[in-house]
Amino acid sequence: MNSKNEPRRRRPRRRARLGLRARLSAAFVFVVLIPVLVGCAAVAILVPDVLRSQMGDRLRADRTDVVDVLAARCAQATLGARSLGLWLATVDPQTAVTTTLAETRADFAAVVNGSGAVVAVAGQPPSGNLSALDACGTGSGAATAIAARADLAVSGHPQWSYAVVGWRITPGTAAEIAARLPQRAAVTLAVGTQLVSTTLPRPVAMAELTGGPAGRDVFEVGSRIVAASAPSAGQPYRVLVSEPAPSLDQLFWVFAVVIVVTVIGAIAIGRLLARLISHPVAELSEAAGRVAGGDLDVTIEVRSRDEVGRLAAAFNHMTAELRTYIGELERSHRELRENLERLGSALAHTHNLPGILAVILDTAMASVRAGGGLIALIDSDGVLRVKTVRGVAGIAPEDALPVGAGIVGSVVADGEAVRGLVGEGPGLRPVAGEPRARAVLAVPLRPSGRLAGVLAVYDRQTDDETSVSAAAFSATDERSLIAFAGQASVAVENVLLHQEAQRLSLTDPLTGLWNYRYLIMTLGHEIERATRFRRPLTVLMLDLDRFKQINDRYGHQVGDGVLIELARRMRSAVREVDTVARYGGEEFVVILPETDAAGGARTAERLRHAIRTTPFHVEGLDLAVTASIGVAVFPQHGVAASPLLRAADEALYDAKESGRDTWRLARATDDDGPPASPSAAAASPAPEPSEPATAGSASVGPSSAGPSPSGFSAAPSPVVPSALPSPAAPGPPPSPPTPRVVIVPELDESPSSKGSDS
Template structure:
């Protein structure tokens, strides 16, 4: 096209002046018509013709945000970055603009960089997790395994104290706990074995031994084992209230050594108080003149139950440089000494009984002499402590017929079996003695008249329940019955003689009423007199 005057405005390409060396007469302008087909045929960048904000032709879909750039006045002739695209706008005509865009330079590299960065971050996280597992989880798993072994009783496993400070502290604490538990278990096992052995020895002594020396030795050795003492001494009270050394383990005192009532053993035996040194030194400082044989010493009384007296004292000691006895040690030894006192007293009583021949050789029951001694003591104790005391007299019915029919040897067998049945029908504290002939007498400490009647009925039924087999090869089966008279302190008498008389009256009444029965002294008047023939039956036989 040719135009005159000034060059045409706008972005028309390549205007050339006509005759530039001379006076210009006009301008020659060349160009290419731009329409939708031309835009679509562009080989490189994406392009679009936009008129009034509306796309009139485009080589491809216009991305979101790119179209808005064409409407901006300040966007003409510049390159903008929108949504990852580089965008340029040129004015083609008054309201027609050419919009060209392509991916912004470097966007692909940025995305790649982000991808690489994320990949490395993921790898770092994985490595961290592995490190955490190895540094935290694995030690915890090992710690749990050690704990399970400990729960199963296996305390030999230990943890390697490695890793973070907290894990090292945890491992060390678990290892220390295992060592301490193992030590405590070993101590408990040793203590259990010692106690088992001690109880076994004591049980054997209580059940079978009537030898005083053996009993005293077992008691002393058991006490030493119980509290881990290295020295011990057992002293017994004499008739003069001195104390003889019966057992000496480690003190090595002369055999003739005796302690009087002012010595520590004598004071303990006399007062019944226990002493633990050095803790109780102030308590005994003004009362004891001697007998303190060690810095660490236990002294406890050995007491009986039947006589209620002080049998003696038990002394235990540890090395002066060793640990002191504890309050638990004192309680343990005091309890043990009470049990040992029963064993020692049984032996002493047995020896006394043998010395005085206080047993009946036929029935192996106490004889009437022993009964008299014990009856006096029991009445005195009942008076002092205000407790009841029952007394029974048991007599076999028509026993003379047994002797006349079968002979005295068979009669003796019947008496022995009746004595056994009576003894097994009573309690351990009860005293069963042969009164004379076919009569037996019983003391029931702590039993009133009603309780004594119950015991009497039990004896009567047991005697009559089964025939007595006697006669050796002849195998005689002899049925016997008995009558029982019952009296009780204090309602039937305050002395042994009064109780015996009231029980004898009740027995006579039982025989008068038909035999094989129990009669309480409450049911018989105190004025009833027993015929002489009945009293003489103790040396004869019914």
């Protein structure tokens, strides 16, 4: 316990500030002492004029409130009419007026066509022609409603004339407005000298309406003080607000009241102080409850700069921040929902690479609010090609971009994301052929850890289109796009794997040519097309001569190399629209759309020449390879895939019988019957092997003599000798730079051995 002699600790003196408590104390002194000292004298002299002046000021304030209410309804009606015009652009008229009525809480909303007929109406419009309801009631309809019109023909709705939204003016309108006034003054609304609505008896209201002197806004009529206003912009009515004038007889009672107040002042001041303190707090509590209930538009009027005023300002700032945050959150949820819808749509295009790339790009642009973008993938040749483009100029799909140069190329080379303003930093300098933009964000696509391409977006969309820096992407955008690119890469990889699997199911794994399954499908389609449009179609069947000897002598690895090289030469010797397929073993088929017999003969000769002219270089060996070709034409040799292939096979058999390294045209079928059967074709006489027939022989070729259409001899002598030198034959070994040339020998067997060794 402290000693009595111990000096008291002084509290630090607070900085003097006239706060709420000080003002309450000053008000207490003023209310208690001043009325006692000067009240009696002042009352007798000043009170009558003061009361009238105060009443006039109060009535002016009430009149202003009434005018503001009417002007606010006029403004709401104007906005509602415009909103109705906007709704008409997306929904039907009845839905538009119903929605507008719910939004504005007006009494009625309507759409009128050019002939004055009401197209759609909601609520209860006043009786009579709606065209009388001019802008905020300044027309002849002001006595019945305060409304606004929007010209729909000017707004892009030529099928309608105008939209009208408003509130009906009824005898009870004045009472509704008067209920909002703090003193419940009488309210009268008039148009000229016509009473529209009033809370007074009609004779009293007419006396106030016609009895006021010109040029004064506050005046006395009888025993009432009236504050009047003329119609103004946005407010079409003459407004009169009145109260009974204060009675001077009551002044005598004022003295008694002052004495009583002085006596009970202490009690009254205490309660008054409590009220003054609790009222702002209650207002804050009510506002906070409204915010908790979801009303983020509530604000508190800042009436002072003291503690309560600062608290109100802080509350308003908090609600503004909440509105911003909730708005951003709703936008984020909306974008998330849209992205989910896009991803759901992508599931329908899972195996369609252009479709899923378009969905990925659209989703990426939406997630970061980009104005444009592209996706570029590295193809099988290592070339970076644009696959999908949105919203940027200077580039198109399938354009090639250099790897290691420019913005997109640097992402491929470095494998790192790039973000910033174009031209302002490492990796941000574009090259010729890249999109023209102000800002860029590019991220790599890495399915399964390997670099497959680039996803790039350009120019973030903002309200300030003139600011270059505003178009730049943020670090948050970069993180979001990198995360999205990871998921997108998996989707792209799945599509590519599906396409590769589909391709492998239709291609020969050794030669890369189409397989038998694809051949039959394509031939069926081409026959259907040729039948429908009555166009020619030719089928070539090609078989390597003596291929079995190559396999037997040098092994299947060399044989496979020969087949691969043969496929390459065949592809290079035909058109892009032609189909080259491996029929089986060493047999191949070529489908030639829009090609007649002469064109098929030229192609067969071109293929034969491409095969025999240059030896096949395989496994260090140079092999002289030849082929025999059968030619069949639709519809002369068959009207379906099976007979057409059978005719080509029989023609190939004829070419083998004719000594190999040649081509033969299938024998013609009967005009009214199907193609000749293999037995019938075999029964036809073939040229003697000892006297090689030319491709132009009458029975099997397109012409009877002379060179083939390609300029080469149709059936030249084979370029192979009759026998291969023995491996033990003497002679100097070849020098190392010279490749070893191997000539495939001709076996001593009949030409009919096609089925065994070709």
